[in-house]
Amino acid sequence: MSKTQSSRLRRLAAVLATMLSCLLPPGRAFGMRGTKATLVASSPSSPVSILNQSPSFSDNKANFAGLTARSAGKTTAPRDFGGKHSEALFTALVAGLATYAMSTLQSFLHRQLWVPPFGAVTLIFAADAVAAAKEGKTMNFKVMRQKALQACIGVAGACFLTVLLARLLGNSPGILRAVAMAVAAFSMMANPSSGYFPPAGALCALYVEKAVATSVSPQYGYALFPCATGVALLLILCRTITFVAHPVWPFSSKQCEKELMAQP
Structure with missing residues (x-):
């Protein structure tokens, strides 16, 4: 060279x-x-x-x-919405908009979709959607399908058994209330394809109170509509609203940045 x-x-x-x-x-x-x-x-x-x-x-x-x-x-570190209070406000926004959307859809279809126990369902799914958004998995369809399927099977099974036992046992309030809670817990725990979804008990209790108060002949369709259908709609609404809203919401805070900087 x-x-x-x-x-x-x-x-x-x-x-x-x-x-x-x-x-x-x-x-x-x-x-x-x-x-x-x-x-x-x-x-x-x-x-x-x-x-x-x-x-x-x-x-x-x-x-x-x-x-x-x-x-x-x-x-992959979890993100936040600008702090605890900001996240609480965002979760409240999701819950409120999902409830409003459900009410609007009910008025459009002229058929009952909203029942009081859905208040608890809305809060559960709103918090779940916000948690998924923090992980960047808001519209994970596989997870959504699994959650909806388990919740709907749990609700439909519990409500169906409640209607069946209401037909057999008549309108004795004490017995119906106790049996409704028992079959709700048993059906969700015993069925491997069902999730343990506590609001199902509230939906069963609502049906019992209506049956006792009005002495109306029980209908099996209650288990599917509005119960199971309403649960699925609320999950989809909460996830969709979160997906649409979170891009314009502050997605980080000083506390989150400090935690990320402190990571080795």
Whole structure:
């Protein structure tokens, strides 16, 4: 190799070393501690020594894995809505809008969709939607389908058994109330495809009170409409409203930034 080529190679190595020292944190990324000194001190007559003295591939791989893990941890860290009070206000907004949408849909269809126990259902699904938004999984259709299916099966099964027993036992208030709660708990616990969804008990209790107060012949359709149908609609409404609203809402706070900065 000529003296001119060797000199050019030395200058190129020095430039590369300077660039790397500026771009990479000293002593952390890719095991580059002391790299600049090594490259500059290499003998011009033996350019191959520059490659031989560079960090090994296994060291680079290990350091890169560590950086990747730290980066992944930061990007997947839960976000918030600007603090506790701001998140509470956002959750209240989701619950209120979902209730309004349900009422509007009921007026449009001229059929009852909203019943008082759905107040608890709305609050559960609003908080669940906000929690999913913080993880970036608001419209995860697989999770939504699973939650809706389990809740609807639990509600429909509990209400169906309540109607059946109301037909058999008559309008004795004490017995019907006790039996309704018992069958609601049993049906949700015993059915493997059902989730344990406590508002189902409130829907059963509402049916019992109506049956006792009006002596109306029980109808099995109550289990599906409005009960199971209303639960599915509320889950979809809360998730959709959250998905539409959260891009324009502050998604980070000083507290969240401090927690992210404190992560190793």
